[in-house]
Structures are given as structure tokens and as C-alpha cells.
Amino acid sequence: MNDKIIFLAGPTAAGKSAAALILAERVGAEIVSCDSMQVYRGMDIITSKPSPEDRRRLPHHLIDILPATEDYSAFRYYEDAVKTVEDILGRGRTPLFVGGTGLYVSVVLDGLFACAPEERGLREGFYKEAESAQGAAALYERLRQCDPQAAARIHPNDLRRVVRALEVYTLTGRPISEKQKERSGLYGRYQVEVFCLTPPREELYRRVNARVDEMFAAGLQQEVRGLLSLPLSRAAGYAIGLQELKGYFEGKYALEEARRLIKMNTRHYAKSQLTWFRKDKRVRWVDNAGARPEEAAEKLWKESLL
RNA sequence: GGCGGUAUAGCCAAGUGGUAAGGCAGUGGUCUGCAAAACCACUAUUCAGCGGUUCGAAUCCGCUUGCCGCCU
Numbered sequence: 001m002n003d004k005i006i007f008l009a010g011p012t013a014a015g016k017s018a019a020a021l022i023l024a025e026r027v028g029a030e031i032v033s034c035d036s037m038q039v040y041r042g043m044d045i046i047t048s049k050p051s052p053e054d055r056r057r058l059p060h061h062l063i064d065i066l067p068a069t070e071d072y073s074a075f076r077y078y079e080d081a082v083k084t085v086e087d088i089l090g091r092g093r094t095p096l097f098v099g100g101t102g103l104y105v106s107v108v109l110d111g112l113f114a115c116a117p118e119e120r121g122l123r124e125g126f127y128k129e130a131e132s133a134q135g136a137a138a139l140y141e142r143l144r145q146c147d148p149q150a151a152a153r154i155h156p157n158d159l160r161r162v163v164r165a166l167e168v169y170t171l172t173g174r175p176i177s178e179k180q181k182e183r184s185g186l187y188g189r190y191q192v193e194v195f196c197l198t199p200p201r202e203e204l205y206r207r208v209n210a211r212v213d214e215m216f217a218a219g220l221q222q223e224v225r226g227l228l229s230l231p232l233s234r235a236a237g238y239a240i241g242l243q244e245l246k247g248y249f250e251g252k253y254a255l256e257e258a259r260r261l262i263k264m265n266t267r268h269y270a271k272s273q274l275t276w277f278r279k280d281k282r283v284r285w286v287d288n289a290g291a292r293p294e295e296a297a298e299k300l301w302k303e304s305l306l
Numbered sequence: 307g308g309c310g311g312u313a314u315a316g317c318c319a320a321g322u323g324g325u326a327a328g329g330c331a332g333u334g335g336u337c338u339g340c341a342a343a344a345c346c347a348c349u350a351u352u353c354a355g356c357g358g359u360u361c362g363a364a365u366c367c368g369c370u371u372g373c374c375g376c377c378u
Contacts, residue, residue: 012342035342036340036341036342036343037342046342047342071340072340073339073340073341074338074339074340074341075338075339076339077339078338078339100342101341101342102337102341103337103338103341103343104341106337106338107338107339110338111338112338112339113338115339116339117339118339118340153336153337154336154337154345155336155345155346157344157345157346158336158337158344158345158346159344159345160337160340160341160343160344160345161336161337161344161345164338164339164340167339168339176338180338183338233340234340234343235340235341235343237340238340238341238342238343239342240342241342242342264330264331265342266342268342269342271332271333271334272335272341272342273342275334275335275336275337276336276337276341278335279335279336279337
């Protein structure tokens, strides 16, 4: 197909949103957020959502689509993203995915076909089993029995993946390692271009730190205080900034310590985002040193013509 | 100036004669229905400096230097 889809990935604070806005206007694109936290309403400052003005300027999709009390997942994102892409293409425009959630990017690109809905009771049961002394090791042993291939790839300590693999097996009777071979997704179906925008490491970290300070200046504390008063879903509760500020609110440490922790954890996050995108050979790296949106958009535009 | 204490990686820190724990930070990596999550690996030829004792010293002794106390 000739329809084109562009992905603009990259670590937090790399300058994606600003560049995307300019690029989108130039190529007639609509922006599709690819961010596991911006889907939640009420988490504005903490996720550095695009401003209302920017959102008025251009359609932004998959932002504010559910309350922070609800769980979301990579699979739901996959479904929502596919639907959104069809809508946008139907309008004769170009989907421009923008975001840093590597798994979500991959899932849209390659599809995700483990096809075993998480089943609450079953999963909880596995986790409960894992709590006993030899529990986790026993679960891993079971995985080795029913799906040696998956077991070989999963570290015994990686309880989450051990449990998910067992979950898929008991639910479907087939090993997850087999199911995961059934990939599809948007990559083969459209003309897809994937970019990873980032300044050099040192500058990226400086930008992360600066952004956290901006978040505080914009009222992060108040927003988080409000969020913490809600029964946040587990997934939403993982947003960087929540636990760090909670510790401060509970008097465990000073505000400056919370700020330090948020910066540090955000740097860790940025680092692991880079690791994710590095492994995908389809991504084209675009240096955003200096973080000048027009310049970045220009580079991306030229690259995407090739 | 005197007396006492202390000095181990970027930071915190264990180790009191037998060949440098651990944590944090940093770096690299895994990842496909919680992913801003979870998990893994690597990272001090060297213990402030110099000299001495000893088969052997981060560990004992001396001097020097830095820091921290107390006293004058």
C-alpha cells in the first residue's frame, strides 16, 4: 500500500512533541500519541502532555482516553492504534506516531498475538504461589516443562514473564514462544518510517533535569496530591513522580529529595528507552542536539522523503 | 598551638594480618496483554601519601597531608 505512517520515537525530553507539531503541519499529518501514561486523564503535568493550544492546533489522538483509575495495556493500545490509523488514513491524512513507550511502538509495528487475555484470578494465583520460599523457582521449573523455548529466553528471576508465559500456556494450551511467532502489525502493510529523535546523552540528561524543574514550577505537587487521593489503577500508579512525591507528602524526606529522585528515575527511564530503540534496526536515528524544533522537523522531513 | 578521632570507587559503606562485602550512581543489555513496569550483566591490581615491621598489611608502627571534634 502507498499509505504512509511515520513514527517519531525517542526518550523523554528529547524534543519530540515540538518537532512533531511542525512536521505534522508540513506533511498533513495527525498526531497519535504513543505513550502509556498520556492516555490517562488528569495526568497532565506529570506526563508533559501537549498543551491545549497545541492540541487545538492539530488533532492529537490517544491522549486522555481513560481515567487514571483504570488499567490500560499494550494490547488495548494496539487495538486503539490500529483503529486510529484507519480513521486518519480514511481522512486522507498521515498518521504521525509520537512517543517514547517502546513497547507500544513495537506492538503497533509488529502486532501482538499472544492472544490470551490476562485472567485476573489465574495470574494472581501464580503470584501468590511465587511468594512461598521456593515458589518462584517452582514456577520457572513448570515453565521449563511446558515451554522450554520460552524458559530459555526468560531469566528465572523475571517473575512477570515467567507468569505471563505460564498464563498463556494454561489459558490456550499452547506455548507463548510459539504464539509470539505469529507477528503481523502495520509494518508490512503500509509504508512505515521509524525515527528516534534524541540529543547526545549528556544534553538529554540536562534536558530531563530541566524538564522536571519545569514540572515542579507548573504545579506538579498539586496535581500529584490530587492524583494520590484517587484509587489509581496499578498501571497509572507507575508514573514517575507519584511515589517520589508520596514519600515527601508522608514526611519520609524533604522536597528536594523528591525532586532529586524524580530526576534520577526519569534519567533511568530515558536510558532504557534508548536501549529499546537501539535494538530495532528499522529505526533511523536523528540527532537533536540543541533541541531546535524547526531544525529537527527539517531533518525529519528530509529524511522521510528518502 | 595542644589533645583525641578519622581517612576504602563519583557518593554511602563493610572489612583489625592472609590477598578489597554490599548499596546508590554510572555503563551495557533483556523485553511483545502492568512497559514511566519488571529483570539481567559489568564497574577499585587497590584502601590519602611516604617509609618501616612481616613470608604476607586496607588492617600493626612512624612521619606527612586533609577533614572532624575538644581544649587553649
